[in-house]
Amino acid sequence: MPCLDADLEFRRAAFRLAARIRVPETGITALVGPSGCGKTTLLRLLAGLERPMSGCIRHGERVWFDQGQRIDLPPRHRRAGLMFQDYALFPHLSVARNVAYGQPHGDGEGEVRVWLDRLQLQTFAERRPHALSGGQKQRVALARALASRPEVLLLDEPFSAVDLGLRQSLRLLFQEVVAERALPTVLVTHDLDDVRHLADRVGVLIAGELRQFGPTSEVFSHPLDVEVAQVLGWDNRLPVSGCEGGWARGDWGRLRLNGSCSSGFPEHIAIRPHGPSLTDGTGLSVEIARVTDMGGYRVLLCRLPDRTALRIHLPSDQHPPALGVQTRLRVPDDCIVPLPAPALGAAIPASAFT
Amino acid sequence: MTPWLDCSPAALLLSLEVAGVVLVLFLVAGIALGYALSQPIPFRNLLDALVSLPLVFPPIAIGFFLLMLFGRHGVIGDPLHQYLDWDLVFSFPALVMAAFIAGLPLVVKPIQSAIEGSARELIEVSYTLGKGRLETLFLVVIPVVRRHIAAGLTLGVGRSFGEVGMTLMLGGNILGSTETLSLAIYNQVLDGNFACATRLSILLGALSLGLFLLLRRLGRL
Numbered sequence: 001m002p003c004l005d006a007d008l009e010f011r012r013a014a015f016r017l018a019a020r021i022r023v024p025e026t027g028i029t030a031l032v033g034p035s036g037c038g039k040t041t042l043l044r045l046l047a048g049l050e051r052p053m054s055g056c057i058r059h060g061e062r063v064w065f066d067q068g069q070r071i072d073l074p075p076r077h078r079r080a081g082l083m084f085q086d087y088a089l090f091p092h093l094s095v096a097r098n099v100a101y102g103q104p105h106g107d108g109e110g111e112v113r114v115w116l117d118r119l120q121l122q123t124f125a126e127r128r129p130h131a132l133s134g135g136q137k138q139r140v141a142l143a144r145a146l147a148s149r150p151e152v153l154l155l156d157e158p159f160s161a162v163d164l165g166l167r168q169s170l171r172l173l174f175q176e177v178v179a180e181r182a183l184p185t186v187l188v189t190h191d192l193d194d195v196r197h198l199a200d201r202v203g204v205l206i207a208g209e210l211r212q213f214g215p216t217s218e219v220f221s222h223p224l225d226v227e228v229a230q231v232l233g234w235d236n237r238l239p240v241s242g243c244e245g246g247w248a249r250g251d252w253g254r255l256r257l258n259g260s261c262s263s264g265f266p267e268h269i270a271i272r273p274h275g276p277s278l279t280d281g282t283g284l285s286v287e288i289a290r291v292t293d294m295g296g297y298r299v300l301l302c303r304l305p306d307r308t309a310l311r312i313h314l315p316s317d318q319h320p321p322a323l324g325v326q327t328r329l330r331v332p333d334d335c336i337v338p339l340p341a342p343a344l345g346a347a348i349p350a351s352a353f354t
Numbered sequence: 355m356t357p358w359l360d361c362s363p364a365a366l367l368l369s370l371e372v373a374g375v376v377l378v379l380f381l382v383a384g385i386a387l388g389y390a391l392s393q394p395i396p397f398r399n400l401l402d403a404l405v406s407l408p409l410v411f412p413p414i415a416i417g418f419f420l421l422m423l424f425g426r427h428g429v430i431g432d433p434l435h436q437y438l439d440w441d442l443v444f445s446f447p448a449l450v451m452a453a454f455i456a457g458l459p460l461v462v463k464p465i466q467s468a469i470e471g472s473a474r475e476l477i478e479v480s481y482t483l484g485k486g487r488l489e490t491l492f493l494v495v496i497p498v499v500r501r502h503i504a505a506g507l508t509l510g511v512g513r514s515f516g517e518v519g520m521t522l523m524l525g526g527n528i529l530g531s532t533e534t535l536s537l538a539i540y541n542q543v544l545d546g547n548f549a550c551a552t553r554l555s556i557l558l559g560a561l562s563l564g565l566f567l568l569l570r571r572l573g574r575l
Contacts, residue, residue, distance in 0.1 A: 049478050075481040082482040088475040092497040101493075102483025148483045 002060025004152050004184045008052040010038075010045055017041055017208040023152070023184040027200035028175075030187045030216070033231055038208045039188040040085075043154050046186065047082045048075035059152060059184075081150030081183075085157040087141035089129035095140050096125040102148030115143040119173070135166040139173075146177065153178065153185040159194055171197050192233050196220070204228045211342070226268040226339040236271040236310045237339065248338075251306035253284045258333040266338035273299075273313045275335035278321060283328035286310065288321045302329060361550035364530050365538035366557065368449070372534060373511050373565075376453045380461045380510045385503060387458070388465030389491055392474070409459045417452065417523025424448070424524070444526035449534060452521040453514030461510035468502035469495060504569040511569075512562045535561075 004023040009016070017038040023029045031039045044050045046057060048064065051072060057065040064073045081102075089098050099121070100112045116122045119139040129137060138158060145153060158174070159167045175198055178185050187199060195202050195216060202220070203213040212224040223229035229237060238255075240248045243265030247254045255269065278300075286302035289309065298320055302310045312329065314320070321327060391402050408416060424431040424442045434440050442448050469477070473495055480490040496503070518536050525532035533541065535558050542551040 047478075047482050049481070075478070076484045076486060078482075079484070080482060082479070084475055084479065086475075088479045090476060090479075090494060090498070101480070102485075104484065144483070 002062075002184075004046070004057070004059050004186075006046060006055070006057040008045060008055030008057060008065070010041060010050065010052045012041075015041075015208060017045075019203075019205065019208075019210040021186075021203055021210060021213065023186055024201070025184050026179075026182050028178060028185045028187050028198050030189060030195040030199035030202045031205055032189060032192065032195055032202060033205035035190075037205045039205055040156055042205065043082070043156050043186060043188050046152070047080045047154055048073060048078050049082075078152075079148075079150050080152040080154050081145030081148055082154045083141050083145045083156065083158050085160060087129075087137045087161070089132075089137055089140055089144070091129055094126050094128060095121055095132070098129065098140055099143045099147050102144060104149055111147055115147045118177070119143045134161045134163070135170060138162055138170060142174065142177065146181065150183065153181075153183045155185065155187045157189055158187070159189070159191065174198070204231050206231065206342075222337065223270070223339065225342040226270075227342050229268070229270050229337070229339050234270040234337070234339075236273060236312075237268045238271070238304075238308060239268055240265055248336075252304040252308050255284065255331055255336060256333050257336060257338065267341040268339040270337040270339050271310060271331055272335040272337070273311050276310075276312050276329050276331045277318075278314070279328050279330040281328065281330065283330040284310075286327060286329045288323055288325050288327065291320050291323065293320075361542065361547075361553050362533065362535070362538035365533045365535045365554070368446075368533065369515060369535035369558075369561075371446070372449050372453050373515060373561075375450050376457060376514050377507065377511055379450070379454050380457060380507055381503075383454075383458065384461035384465055384506055384510065385491075385496065387462045388469060388499075388506075389487075389495055391462065391466045392469035393487075405462050406459050408456055413456055413517065413519030414523065415519075416455065417520035420451070420455075420520065421523045424451075443524055444528060444532055446532070448524040448526075449521055449532055452524045453517050456517045456520055457510030457513040460513050461506035464502045464506040464509070465499055468499040473498045500572075504572050508566045508569040511565055515558060515562055515565075 003025045007020040009018045015038070019042055021029070021042070031042060033039050041050060045052050052065060052067065054067045055065070056063065056067065059078070063069065063071050064078050065071060090101065093101065096112055096116065099115055100109070103111060116125055119142060121136070121139055121143060124132060124136055129140065132140065138161065142158070159170060162170060171194065187194065189195060199216045201214060202216045204211050204219065206227050212219055212228050220232055223232050223234060226237060238252050239250050241250045243249070243257070243261035246257050246260045248257050248261065248265060248269055257269070285305055288300060289303045290301035292299040293316070297316055298314045300312045300314055300321070302312055304310060310329070387401070387405060391398060391405070421443060422428050424434070426432065426435050426441060426443075431442060434442060442451070476494050476498055477490055480494045485493065516536050517534075518540060521534055521537060525534070525537075527533055527537050527541070529541070535554060539551050539554045539558065542548070542554060
């Protein structure tokens, strides 16, 4: 399967979306971002349900949309299997007929049966969607999208309507099926666990702009700026008011950075929860506000002098401090990530898409 | 006592014939327009305004303008008379036209709003699954909005049964020829025959109610 490339701009009223994205032929590419940032709109643009103002969308050698050449393939000719957030199953059709709906002409019942078996839906085949649970509906929607033999799979919050227990098994099933079909797949989600578990690459979309794109581990460990860090769940963010001799400072205290700050200092720094430790020596002055036992580790909620909260993960074998105790927190410099101010409108380097 | 059907029997038959024809027209045009108006088509707003016009414009005034257009000396009526030797006004087709125009927005609007609401996402799914507009209309839209279609038809045919203003202008209220049930009630009241007017009113009400119940049942299927 060839990869999917898009470089497009879309406007509706005050909302503007500008994104360049490359979805490789294998693996899952996730799109994350705050509500209203344009994730679903981008998916709809790729599927042909919305028309970009300019730009182009290509799937391998096939042009789906090109404003310059006046090409705009209708959704039915793009062969993009789109799975909607609420599944959008046809209420008047049985499960089997829902799955068979998008089958290319000539495919027999065999293909439907294969997907019903594969997704363990055979016992519900004659039921209507209203008689199914959330997880069953999700599987029917996935089976329907896959039975239509799509060349690209677009998924909008596929796990948002299922409970936590079911979500894990559905993720595994989904991962297996997508890997088996080797399809370029775009997953739009709010759930960072979905991204960590499923995605090979992730794009962070903020206010209609694709701010960062790259391998999941790379993007999660090195967020480009403070807004990206916020989207990716970096809770420990400290504003920096100055920097001297490699030491960043703020009302919260000061921390040694990995490198000098002669060419300027970051707007914020983020602190990884794993790595910092309590010490009697030098470090940030903190007060222990809460200790939560998570099984294998403890989460310490530490208050800094300016009342900012830091969440630190402490191994369970370390003695938990008492609440209200004033102590010191040693933060190794490799646990500190500098976060510059967002560079709005900056293009993502081409290397991010390779 | 005058038997029920002896009060303007031709009017009852004529109203039923008009209702039968407009029911078929509503079914075709109502679904087609409801579907078209829910899609991003050119001149959508203009078409929407035209369809909705009878809801806000007085029927007698619409009837008058149509009379001016389709009358023997009208912009459309004149060539029809000259080249086809056909006069629309004061004929059965004129009654159908009056009933159709009066009831059309009541059929189109519920269908359009259902398609724009609950059916929109399903239509989009159908497109992404490789189906065209026509296939989607028959495979998804009509089955999904069938209750709204039934509701629209009930309202539209009910409205056409009770149409007076436009029917009077275009049909001419000719006894035994273009006198519908509603006009017959009006004529009976003018003649002072209140007993007949009462019976015809009950008959018209019963017909509308029967139609309402029938279409509601069909919509549930």
